[in-house]
Amino acid sequence: SQTMTLGDLFASYDPISQAGKAQELAEAMRGVDQFNWGYDPYHFNVPEGSYSSNPEGVTRIKEMRAMNMALHQVGLRVALDVVYN
Incomplete structure (x- = not known):
């Protein structure tokens, strides 16, 4: 086996x-x-498309920004960790 x-x-x-x-x-x-471990190796600095309601176009970027803003509004701070292979 x-x-x-x-x-x-x-x-x-x-x-x-x-x-x-x-x-x-x-x-x-x-x-x-x-x-993809949450990142897209072809489009650095954008979240992997499976985390978005629509992986095509700029939707994933807009949703990421909206999520970060909402987290900041409730007092949580967000750090974007980027892995460059």
């Missing part, structure tokens, strides 16, 4: 000799597995 996890597979790629293999696998699985 196969016991390798997806994380194990990604970790198995050598970052020098197999540069880009992890990104190729992620792209190949994009339509099957929703594991």
Whole structure:
């Protein structure tokens, strides 16, 4: 039986000799597995589309801004953590 996890597979790629293999696998699985970890690697600084009511166009940006404003209005502060791979 196969016991390798997806994380194990990604970790198995050598970052020098197999540069880009992890990104190729992620792209190949994009339509099957929703594991973008909350960010979109092609459109940095915008939330991943599955968190929006409409992932096309600027809706996801407007909803993110509205959410941040609502959180600020109730006294919570928001920090945007951006991961650049």
